[in-house]
């Protein structure tokens with residue numbers, strides 16, 4: 024067994040691991056990064072990038088399909104070439120992965136170890152039984168993996184997770200997507216728009232990351248106009264039959280329906296990769312999912328020299344969070360024991376459905392928990408159905424709800440489904456991080472006619488409900504038509 028000593032060990036070379044490596048190196052420490060799988064990161068290989076490439080193809084098909092609404096007609100059939108769609112996806116995905124591989128290659132070979140790491144004790148890691156590394160500080164940046172009920176394995180190769188979808192050479196005819204969460208909504212809607220017959224089944228009524236019941240209800244109804252979606256489905260049978268899967272379920276009218284699909288896609292959530300690390304060997308505090316508890320500002324666990332970052336921390340499994348957490352963990356492991364609090368930004372998440380869904384700052388459920396029943400926060404809203412620019416572009420579907428604190432007028436957060444929600448959410452997140460009040464946000468410039476004018480309407484409504492501003496004047500003409 025090869026034995027060696029090092030200042031910092033990072034387990035995992037994903038987005039968090041790579042950021043941690045740079046952070047620790049900045050302190051001049053000896054650092055080793057261990058990787059059990061292929062290099063290239065989840066985001067580039069099987070996450071953010073290939074999913075957005077699939078969505079881009081679906082958007083393009085959808086633009087063509089709605090052109091007649093403007094009086095623009097395509098005389099002839101819109102044909103989707105599944106092989107070409109998947110070919111572009113894989114080519115572009117490989118390009119993105121290539122950029123990451125170049126970055127990994129720039130790390131000296133002696134700093135990289137290939138193999139699966141496991142704790143032997145609080146300072147020693149064993150890698151695939153071939154080497155042991157003793158480290159002063161350790162960063163767990165092992166990411167997450169899809170989680171689904173184990174009995175679904177009986178479906179064999181007809182059961183897929185997101186990784187498998189991005190390996191297709193062609194599009195299938197039909198799929199059942201289980202889990203209308205972020206991954207399920209993005210993949211399911213994109214496949215539907217690319218001509219795949221899609222059924223989507225959820226549990227308990229949850230849709231995407233939303234917590235505001237009004238936005239969740241709006242989003243459900245909007246998506247149901249496009250494909251079968253039951254966020255609280257009753258599936259009574261699911262069995263593999265030949266090259267497909269047969270499913271019986273209660274439809275929304277209460278009757279039993281029978282379908283046969285080519286594949287079942289499990290998008291029922293992800294599980295942090297911390298269960299096979301030998302954490303039981305350590306006196307480390309774990310939460311009820313077995314994830315090490317960690318300070319959100321330092322990423323330090325209850326074992327002072329052990330840090331956790333990225334999806335493994337289960338704090339907010341998003342790319343920019345993985346990068347931030349990795350950087351913080353890396354700096355702190357590098358300067359251990361003299362650690363520092365790092366920057367944690369306002370919460371921001373976007374689902375690339377159409378209309379997009381987004382969350383900013385504190386969500387509705389979080390605010391209800393934080394403020395209880397003291398009526399200390401209130402809500403303003405705007406519907407995009409009559410919003411000027413959205414109607415111009417035939418994209419007038421959506422609901423934005425903004426939250427503010429009574430008394431101070433502080434902007435607390437927002438949940439939305441709407442056109443260009445990715446951009447609206449960024450504006451709101453910047454305001455949130457600047458700790459702006461609703462009045463200060465209303466002092467900012469708004470052009471005309473733009474979708475952002477919807478934000479102004481929602482903020483005016485909120486200001487009125489906070490008793491800090493006048494009522495909204497109907498069809499406020501000084502703001503431009505369709506504010």
Ligand SMILES: Cc1cc2nc3c(=O)[nH]c(=O)nc-3n(C[C@H](O)[C@H](O)[C@H](O)COP(=O)(O)OP(=O)(O)OC[C@H]3O[C@@H](n4cnc5c(N)ncnc54)[C@H](O)[C@@H]3O)c2cc1C
Nearest residue numbers: 035037038039059060065070071140166333334340341342
């Ligand atoms: C389909 C999909 C779409 C997504 N889209 C978006 C999006 O649009 N925007 C967004 O912000 N986020 C998105 N995400 C989330 C984002 O991809 C993740 O939050 C991010 O990639 C997590 O990075 P990470 O470094 O924590 O994990 P990873 O990149 O997964 O890295 C972890 C690494 O650790 C290695 N590892 C695990 N265990 C061990 C071990 N014992 N020893 C050694 N190595 C080990 C793994 O092989 C892996 O390489 C998406 C995710 C998915 C699945």
Ligand SMILES: NC(=O)c1ccc[n+]([C@@H]2O[C@H](COP(=O)([O-])OP(=O)(O)OC[C@H]3O[C@@H](n4cnc5c(N)ncnc54)[C@H](O)[C@@H]3O)[C@@H](O)[C@H]2O)c1
Nearest residue numbers: 202203204205206207225226229290291292293340373374
């Ligand atoms: N655009 C983005 O930023 C983006 C895109 C994809 C993924 N992600 C990240 O990846 C994480 C994981 O995404 P995800 O969609 O796998 O998880 P999720 O937690 O968002 O959604 C899982 C969904 O599955 C449902 N579910 C659970 N068990 C079920 C069952 N047996 N049958 C039917 N439904 C069931 C849940 O109710 C929930 O709606 C997200 O939280 C997000 O942080 C981000």
